[in-house]
Amino acid sequence: MPFALCCMSHSPLLDLNQPSPDLQAEVTDALKRARTFVDEFAPELVVTFTPDHYNGFFYRLMPPFCIGAAARTVGDYGTAAGPLDVPRDIAAGCAEAALAAEVDVSVSYDMELDHATAQPLQILFGTLDACPVVPIFINAAAPPLGPVTRARRLGEAVGRFLAGRPERILLIGSGGLSHDPPVPALGTAPAPLAERLVSGRELTADEERRKVTGAIAEAAALAARSSSRIDLCPDWDRAFLGIVGSGGLDTIDGWSNEDIARHGSGAQEIRTWVAAYSALAATGPYEITDRYYHPIPEYIAGFAVTTALPATRSTGS
């Protein structure tokens, strides 16, 4: 029943690229504070709202939302690979609650997930299996995307269900704010890659190497201001953080997918934050306990980490 929340940008370049030492120290410190927050809360269950980047979900069957009843991470970009400890009954309960609220989620008993799921778990717990985890996939990479309001309604439904559970529950939202990473798109990828976005075949070793070096090079170009991709948008990121901080999540209902995409294709990952904060909001008012933000081109990320708790009740007089 007690809740805590940690939302963070993920970046597969976190251990592969080096921003300035001062900025690295700031990020390390923000992530350390988040880990201490989670340690002190001592969750008994994690519910993570997470996207994927064509590592587990492909166009052969691309759901807008999918709840994992059994799941593992694939270890892309050197992140941890392995099974998650998923409590099936709770995953099924989340799915039933979402469906009852008219949010059409699918379920998977063989879910594959990527760095977006593994990285926050590794940062906050050290390992993938320190705590039972229900992964809730939100498609943010593969158009067509539903309206962002659906992510809010998914979060609300899951939050209402979780409010009836006895465990101490940590909600995670994993995703960048503004950013435009070089994730392939079906309409523009060269033929062998476009075919893979549908079939889900494994990347060849050469393709894997080119993906990683391509992302590193793209980050360097962004930092050198010579990239042709969409730049990070700190004003938009700060506005978004202000909205989730104030609890006015329904403001975001007015944002069209095109509005969001103007801040980079990866900006659609805010859906994970919207869902996680909406889940917390469904349990009552909340307050932000920590917030870090910096636009970091070396990570291709409007990079933010926030933690939140239910608001402490005033004693009244």
Ligand SMILES: O=C(O)/C=C/c1cccc(O)c1O
């Ligand atoms: O190549 C990928 O799969 C993803 C890369 C990436 C880079 C930077 C920020 C992100 O959120 C990403 O997913």
Ligand SMILES: [Fe+2]
């Ligand atoms: Fe991402």
